[in-house]
Amino acid sequence: MNGIRVLVLSGGVGGAKLLRGFYRVLAPGSLAALINTGDDFEHLALQISPDIDTALYTLAGLAHVEQGWGRAGETWNFMAGLEAIGGETWFRLGDADLALQVERTRRLRAGETLTSVTRHFAKGFGIAAEILPMSDDPVATRVITDEGELAFQDYFVRRRCRPAVRGLRFAGAANARLSDAAHAAFASPELEAIIIAPSNPWLSIDPLLAIPELREALDSATVPIIAITPIIAGRAVKGPTAKIMDELGIEVSPLSVAQHYGDLLDGFVLDSRDAALANRFAISVGIIDTLMTTAEISDRVARTTHCLAARFARESLDSH
Amino acid sequence: MNGIRVLVLSGGVGGAKLLRGFYRVLAPGSLAALINTGDDFEHLALQISPDIDTALYTLAGLAHVEQGWGRAGETWNFMAGLEAIGGETWFRLGDADLALQVERTRRLRAGETLTSVTRHFAKGFGIAAEILPMSDDPVATRVITDEGELAFQDYFVRRRCRPAVRGLRFAGAANARLSDAAHAAFASPELEAIIIAPSNPWLSIDPLLAIPELREALDSATVPIIAITPIIAGRAVKGPTAKIMDELGIEVSPLSVAQHYGDLLDGFVLDSRDAALANRFAISVGIIDTLMTTAEISDRVARTTHCLAARFARESLDSH
Numbered sequence: 001m002n003g004i005r006v007l008v009l010s011g012g013v014g015g016a017k018l019l020r021g022f023y024r025v026l027a028p029g030s031l032a033a034l035i036n037t038g039d040d041f042e043h044l045a046l047q048i049s050p051d052i053d054t055a056l057y058t059l060a061g062l063a064h065v066e067q068g069w070g071r072a073g074e075t076w077n078f079m080a081g082l083e084a085i086g087g088e089t090w091f092r093l094g095d096a097d098l099a100l101q102v103e104r105t106r107r108l109r110a111g112e113t114l115t116s117v118t119r120h121f122a123k124g125f126g127i128a129a130e131i132l133p134m135s136d137d138p139v140a141t142r143v144i145t146d147e148g149e150l151a152f153q154d155y156f157v158r159r160r161c162r163p164a165v166r167g168l169r170f171a172g173a174a175n176a177r178l179s180d181a182a183h184a185a186f187a188s189p190e191l192e193a194i195i196i197a198p199s200n201p202w203l204s205i206d207p208l209l210a211i212p213e214l215r216e217a218l219d220s221a222t223v224p225i226i227a228i229t230p231i232i233a234g235r236a237v238k239g240p241t242a243k244i245m246d247e248l249g250i251e252v253s254p255l256s257v258a259q260h261y262g263d264l265l266d267g268f269v270l271d272s273r274d275a276a277l278a279n280r281f282a283i284s285v286g287i288i289d290t291l292m293t294t295a296e297i298s299d300r301v302a303r304t305t306h307c308l309a310a311r312f313a314r315e316s317l318d319s320h
Numbered sequence: 321m322n323g324i325r326v327l328v329l330s331g332g333v334g335g336a337k338l339l340r341g342f343y344r345v346l347a348p349g350s351l352a353a354l355i356n357t358g359d360d361f362e363h364l365a366l367q368i369s370p371d372i373d374t375a376l377y378t379l380a381g382l383a384h385v386e387q388g389w390g391r392a393g394e395t396w397n398f399m400a401g402l403e404a405i406g407g408e409t410w411f412r413l414g415d416a417d418l419a420l421q422v423e424r425t426r427r428l429r430a431g432e433t434l435t436s437v438t439r440h441f442a443k444g445f446g447i448a449a450e451i452l453p454m455s456d457d458p459v460a461t462r463v464i465t466d467e468g469e470l471a472f473q474d475y476f477v478r479r480r481c482r483p484a485v486r487g488l489r490f491a492g493a494a495n496a497r498l499s500d501a502a503h504a505a506f507a508s509p510e511l512e513a514i515i516i517a518p519s520n521p522w523l524s525i526d527p528l529l530a531i532p533e534l535r536e537a538l539d540s541a542t543v544p545i546i547a548i549t550p551i552i553a554g555r556a557v558k559g560p561t562a563k564i565m566d567e568l569g570i571e572v573s574p575l576s577v578a579q580h581y582g583d584l585l586d587g588f589v590l591d592s593r594d595a596a597l598a599n600r601f602a603i604s605v606g607i608i609d610t611l612m613t614t615a616e617i618s619d620r621v622a623r624t625t626h627c628l629a630a631r632f633a634r635e636s637l638d639s640h
Contacts, residue, residue, distance in 0.1 A: 045426040075397045081419030085444035087426075095415035099401025102422075106365035106407075124405035 003190030004130065005030040006306065008197055011204020012039070012051045013068045014230060014238060015197030016058035017292040019129070021302030022195075023059050024295065028128035032185040034214070036199070037114065037133045038141030038170055038207030039152050043091050044082075046101040047108050050153075051204070052118055052133060053100055060125035068238060070094050090158050115179045130185060134208045137176035141207050142169045152203075161240040165247045168202055173210035178217065186217040193309030194218065196227035198290060200241045201260050202248070209264075224266040224312040226305060228290055229254040232271040237291060255280055267312040269305055284312050323510030324450065325350040326626065328517055331524020332359070332371045333388045334550060334558060335517030336378035337612040339449070341622030342515075343379050344615065348448035352505040354534070356519070357434065357453045358461030358490055358527030359472050363411050364402075366421040367428050370473075371524070372438055372453060373420055380445035388558060390414050410478045435499045450505060454528045457496040461527050462489045472523075481560040484567045488522055493530035498537065506537040513629030514538065516547035518610060520561045521580050522568070529584075544586040544632040546625060548610055549574040552591040557611060575600055587632040589625055604632050 006022055008015065010033050022031045033055055040049045050069065057063035057071055064072045074094035083089050093101060100121060107117045113136040122131050143155040145163035155163060178186075185191075199205055208214055218225060231254045236242040242252045250256045258268045258281055267284040270277060271291065278285045286308035292298040326342055328335065330353050342351045353375055360369045370389065377383035377391055384392045394414030403409050413421060420441060427437045433456040442451050463475040465483035475483060498506075505511075519525055528534055538545060551574045556562040562572045570576045578588045578601055587604040590597060591611065598605045606628035612618040 044422050045429050046422065075395050075415060077395045077415035078398065078418050078422075081416035082423060085419060085423055085441050087419060087423045095395060095397035095418075096401035098398050098415075098418065098422075099405060099407060102364050102366065102398075102418075103402060103405055103407045109365045121405050 003030070004032045004185045004188035005190050005192045006032070006195060007185050007188075007191060007193070008033045008195045009205060009208050010034070010051070010055065010197040011036045011199030012054045012239075014292075015051070015199040015204070016054045016063070017298050018195070018197045018228065018301060019055055020058050020295060021292065021298030021300070022306075023127075023129050024299050025302045025306070030129075030190070032130035032132060032188075034132050034134050034182055034185070034208060036204045036207050037135065038139050038173075038204075039156070040138070041140070041151065041153050043153070044088065044093075045105070046093075047105045048091075048093075048101055049104065049114065049118075049133070052114075052131060053097070055131050056100075056118070056121055056125060056127065059122075059127045059129060059131070062125070071096050091153060113179065115181050119181075130181065132179065132182050132185065134182070134214060135176040135211055136179050137172060139173045139176050139207055139211070140171040141203065142171055144168065156203075161243065165202075165244045167248075168206065170207045170210040173207060174212065176211045176213075178211065178213040182214070183217070186221065191223050192313075193223055193306060194221055194225045195305055195309075196225065196261065196265075198228040198230040198237065200230060200236075200239055200244070201257055202241070202244055203239075218264055224309045225264055226267040226269060226286075226309055226312060227257065227261050227265055228269040228301065228305060229257060229271055229274070231257055231274075232291060233273040253277070258283065267308060269301075269308060284308075284315055286311075323350070324352045324505045324508035325510050325512045326352070326515060327505050327508075327511060327513070328353045328515045329525060329528050330354070330371070330375065330517040331356045331519030332374045334612075335371070335519040335524070336374045336383070337618050338515070338517045338548065338621060339375055340378050340615060341612065341618030341620070342626075343447075343449050344619050345622050345626070350449075350510070352450035352452060352508075354452050354454050354502055354505070354528060356524045356527050357455065358459050358493075358524075359476070360458070361460070361471065361473050363473070364408065364413075365425070366413075367425045368411075368413075368421055369424065369434065369438075369453070372434075372451065373417070375451050376420075376438070376441055376445060376447065379442075379447045379449060379451070382445070391416050411473060433499065435501050439501075450501065452499065452502050452505065454502070454534060455496040455531055456499050457492060459493045459496050459527055459531070460491040461523065462491055464488065476523075481563065485522075485564045486567070488526065490527045490530040493527060494532065496531045496533075498531065498533040502534070503537070506541065511543050512633075513543055513626060514541055514545045515625055515629075516545065516581065516585075518548040518550040518557065520550060520556075520559055520564070521577055522561070522564055523559075538584055544629045545584055546587040546589060546606075546629055546632065547577065547581050547585055548589040548621065548625060549577060549591055549594070551577055551594075552611060553593040573597070578603065587628060589621075589628060604628075604635055606631075
């Protein structure tokens with residue numbers, strides 16, 4: 001394997017599309033992804049890791065891209081069987097997808113780490129990239145809403161993001177450690193850029209940033225850290241990002257996202273539809289079309305972001 | 321619900337066919353089955369109960385009758401998914417079947433008994449009969465072979481019954497208790513007969529008989545106990561019964577089966593193909609066609625066995 005050149009911090013579907021781009025444009029083994037596990041939960045006594053699976057399925061070419069979750073060509077006989085015996089069916093698990101949930105649960109119960117299980121799956125799918133959980137320790141995203149505090153999937157799937165968000169907390173994050181594999185990715189001599197994917201900053205990226213060791217690794221990184229906007233023309237590409245920003249009293253703008261990440265960032269990738277905002281950023285900005293509706297656009301976003309990282313690194317060097 | 325009139329001790333597919341007959345000919349609520357759980361095992365961190373599921377699927381009309389296990393119209397995308405990530409695929413679990421395994425595991429982990437879980441499933445399937453595990457305590461059938469001691473499913477499925485059987489033991493049986501529901505079935509004031517299904521006596525019925533409380537309940541039963549032959553014309557209807565009898569040095573004959581059950585029995589149902597053996601039995605014998613190739617034959621076997629029980633009861637009364 002080559003050394004890691006690009007490390008992406010990512011949540012679910014938006015992040016996975018960016019990963020797909022980097023995976024296609026980089027040499028095999030050059031990409032690592034640190035994936036949000038704050039959405040992970042136990043359901044039907046199975047250990048479910050939605051964002052990890054979205055990354056795996058996407059890079060394996062198995063994802064149901066239009067649906068935004070799960071596998072293409074999936075069947076649903078398990079769910080039908082479960083419904084017949086009065087089981088909980090609000091969280092949809094396809095028949096083939098269930099293989100990962102069952103095998104993950106079996107391996108975790110046998111004492112493996114989530115990192116090891118995920119690597120095993122990635123290998124099975126022939127993925128030549130490091131898909132890493134943000135931590136092997138449990139972190140649970142809890143959504144504080146006008147209806148009380150909800151477990152993430154209760155908020156996201158069962159209540160379909162309907163309750164108004166007042167805040168978030170990441171139970172377990174303060175004591176969660178980075179895995180050796182994650183430390184190794186940060187320490188890769190070939191590392192050229194750390195990218196924050198256009199995932200929901202509050203729901204999907206903040207769980208990672210809430211882990212002290214991960215925050216330290218970012219703070220002491222010598223390569224540029226670049227975020228890609230999840231907000232285009234005042235709207236989120238997908239999911240409840242804009243709704244949540246609104247509920248938290250934050251202007252729905254890429255500027256708010258950059259402000260949210262603050263000092264962490266060396267650069268920001270703005271969508272071309274928001275080019276007019278570029279001069280209002282305190283950090284270096286790249287402007288491209290970030291709406292990854294096709295694999296080719298994902299490739300271009302990856303390639304351009306990678307080049308911008310080199311430019312930001314030069315600028316940063318110049319300014320010293 | 322009516323009171324229990326017939327209590328059947330049963331293993332897998334042969335027993336299920338008899339259960340189907342009794343279920344069709346008796347009024348709803350009149351049938352109870354005590355099912356072998358010695359074949360139960362943990363696999364993929366799931367709690368699997370093959371004989372219980374065969375009984376449930378058969379009475380629910382969902383069984384794959386020709387195949388002898390699993391559900392009709394089953395799909396296999398979970399297994400395909402599992403194979404892709406290098407999981408264990410020697411034990412086939414269909415997509416719809418998996419719903420029972422996952423929900424059973426979830427409920428057991430949450431502290432429910434197997435009796436309670438099984439009743440819940442039976443209710444979900446609309447089955448108006450008591451399907452009871454032989455015990456809520458774990459009992460594991462271990463097969464002592466010329467290749468060493470094997471867990472039941474290792475012998476039965478993985479090794480396809482190939483190793484020569486030298487003996488059997490039922491780990492946990494000595495300390496296993498009867499459930500309250502099983503005690504209640506034995507104590508039913510309406511009980512008219514206890515039937516030992518034409519299941520494999522050594523593999524499927526002996527695990528039940530190895531439970532001291534179950535043995536006591538049989539010994540103190542005041543209704544006739546009748547076994548139906550699993551051997552027809554020197555051959556087993558299905559499975560390795562004849563092979564195992566051979567390996568244990570036992571003549572492959574219904575007489576050997578009756579001798580095996582010994583004092584327990586008040587009567588024996590012999591297949592009409594073996595009518596010539598009738599006068600060699602020390603107990604009352606009924607002679608009918610026992611090969612349950614259709615639902616109608618199952619009905620007839622159930623009806624005839626039920627009538628024989630009444631006759632045996634009368635004979636037993638006469639002889640006092």
